Amino acid sequence: MHQRAFSKDLPKHDHPRGWTVVIAAMVGVALGMSPIPFYTIGMLGPQLSAEFGWSFAALMASITVQSGVVMIASPLSGIAIDxxxxxxxxxxxxxxxxxxYMSLALNNGSLMIFxxxxxVMSILGIGTLSATWTRVVTQWFDKRRGMAxxxxxxxTGITGFLIKPLCASLIQAYGWRTAVMVIGCLPIVIGVPVVAALFREIRCGPRKAEDVPGADLAQSGVTLAEAMRDRRLWTMAGAFLSIAFALTAPTPNLENILRTRAFTLAQIGEITAAFGLSVICGRLLGGWLLDRVWAPLIAAFILVFPAIGCWLLTTGSINALTATLATVSLGFGAGFEFDLLAYLISRYFGQKHYGSIYGCFYAVIAFAGGLGPVVFGYAFDRVGDYTLALRCGSVCLVTGAALLLMMGAYPKDHRK
Incomplete structure (x- = not known):
């Protein structure tokens, strides 16, 4: 698009039209594979268990299956995006x-088919994960990239807030199969039209790069091979391995963690309700800060909160207020993780091969995210509480933050 279509007073790469891309990306994220299966399996689980006699352990293994597929497929997805x-x-x-996702409604009791x-859902839905959406958002924004x-x-926070009551009402009124069919329609009837209308990439045509807002940055950056020879990539990999493990592990175990601390079911419901909203707060505040302060320093600041939250859940006496603060702290950190990853990759390695590099990092996060809940569950089975696991989580968060502080200044130019 020619430069005259944009205001010369605005920083290149930050034209207001980019916010329509952000809205489309938000809808795509909300209706993608990251939040929908994760937030609905807990609602569908009791129905499937009652009808087919499956154990909850067997049902929750579906999340581990998804993580394994994503770990393998996300680098390939990143290459396809580029x-x-x-x-x-x-x-x-x-x-x-x-x-x-709708095909789950056709299952008649075979766990292997499930x-x-x-x-299949993880392979076909891999293109709805965050690499797709952040790839384009980071093209449109420079000065306000973090907030975007x-x-x-x-x-994901919006889905977490809305999808459970929707799923519950559909199950109560029409049964779990109808609930699956309706929820599976949402990416098709809402997601596709919004993305088709509003989601636009910056492309460089025959005009000079400076005639295209953001094209100079969109065409700059290192290759995946070059990034793999950069010590900063491996520093980030170690950091996010620790961070993803510690932030993901407590989330599906949170209700049981609170149960072991003698909270009633009603209290647990009230306490955990704060998690979804704190995720949104973490994303917005973290994004605002990323635009103003060196990202590793902001990461170290924000990761202190979930580290403290993990530790609070291990204290000798814990009341509802303390448990709520710990839950909010965990959600606050979890909400910042993927924004931080996208921002760091775009700043340190550039835009040109963003998808490939992000895909490799997503494999790291998928591995750590799939491993964390299992390790926490194993620790509980062995000793009957989560104290040791949660304290290890605090140490992992501090370690990850320390590694990010070793990243150094942003490169001034990625053009090759």
């Missing part, structure tokens, strides 16, 4: 994810 464009990948993956459905990423990634 080669074919994020918009094309999104418009293909959204309807395929919706259809594959796992196979999750494998924070707003876009609020989609």
């Amino acid at each position: 080669r074919f464009g994020a918009r094309k990948v999104a418009l293909l993956s959204l309807p395929l994810f919706g259809l594959s 796992y196979a459905q999750w494998i 990423l924070g707003v876009a990634s609020c989609g």
Whole structure:
């Protein structure tokens, strides 16, 4: 698009039109594979267990199956995003994810088929994960990139807040199969039209790069091979391995953690309700701060909160207020994780091969995220509480923050 269509008074790469891209990305995130299966399996679990006799351990293993597939497929997805464009990948993956999620309603009691459905859903829905959306958002923004990423990634918090009551009401009124079919339609009937209308990438045509807002940054950056020879990539990998493990592990165990601290079911429901809203707050505040302060320093500041939250849950006497503060702290940190990753990759390694590099990092996060809940659950089975696991989580968060502080200043130029 020619420069005259944009105000010369605004910083290049931060034109207001980019906010329509952010809205589309937020809708895509909200209706993608990251939040929908994760937030609905807990609602569907009792129905599937009652009808098919499956154990909850077997049902929750579907999340582990998904993490394993994502770990393998996310680098390939990143390459596809770089080669074919994020918009094309999104418009293909959204309807395929919706259809594959709807296929869960066809299961008649085979646990192996259930796992196979999750494998297919994870492969077809891989293009709805954050690499797709952040790839384009970071193209449109430079000065306000952190805030733009924070707003876009609020989609997961919105889904977490809305999808459970929707799923519950559908199950109560029509049964679990209808609930699955309706929820599976959402990426198709809402996601696809919004993304098709508003999600636009910056492309460099025959005009000079400076004639295209953001094209100079969109075309700069190191290759994946070059990034792999950079010690900063491995520093980030170690940091996010620790951070993802510590932030993901307590989330599905949170209700049981609170149960072991003698809270009633009603109290647990009230305490954990704060988690989803704190995720949104973490994304927005973290994004705002990223635009103003060196990102590793902001990461160290924000990761202190979930580290303290993990430790609070191990204290000798804990009341409802303390437990709520700990839960809010965990959600605050969890809300910042993916915004931080996207921001760091775009700043340290550039835009040109963003998808490939992000895909490799997502594999690291998928591995740590799949491992964390299992390790916490194993620790509970062995000793009957989560004290040791939670304190290890605090140490992991501090370690991850310390590693990020070793990243150094942002490179001034990525052009090759």
